[in-house]
Amino acid sequence: MALYKNANYVEKNDDKAFDATHEPGVQAPYAGIYKCITCGSEIGIAQGHVLPPQGHHPHAAGLGPIKWQLAVYAQHKK
Numbered sequence: 340m341a342l343y344k345n346a347n348y349v350e351k352n353d354d355k356a357f358d359a360t361h362e363p364g365v366q367a368p369y370a371g372i373y374k375c376i377t378c379g380s381e382i383g384i385a386q387g388h389v390l391p392p393q394g395h396h397p398h399a400a401g402l403g404p405i406k407w408q409l410a411v412y413a414q415h416k417k
């Protein structure tokens with residue numbers, strides 16, 4: 340679970356970008372924190388960088404493959 344201290348730094352948002360799941364090894368559509376929906380492991384990544392590949396971290400036998408989902412979107416000033 341992603342952690343934070345200052346609640347003023349994060350805001351609830353229901354954008355559908357948070358619903359999509361992404362295969363390992365594809366470009367991250369947004370900068371931020373992504374969660375493996377199979378085991379809960381999290382990574383931070385820049386927009387356009389490649390999400391970690393299958394095998395990035397081990398899963399118990401029978402748990403299923405890595406799939407990434409955006410957990411926290413990092414906003415940039417424009």
Ligand SMILES: [Zn+2]
Binds near residue numbers: 376380396398
């Ligand atoms: Zn995982």
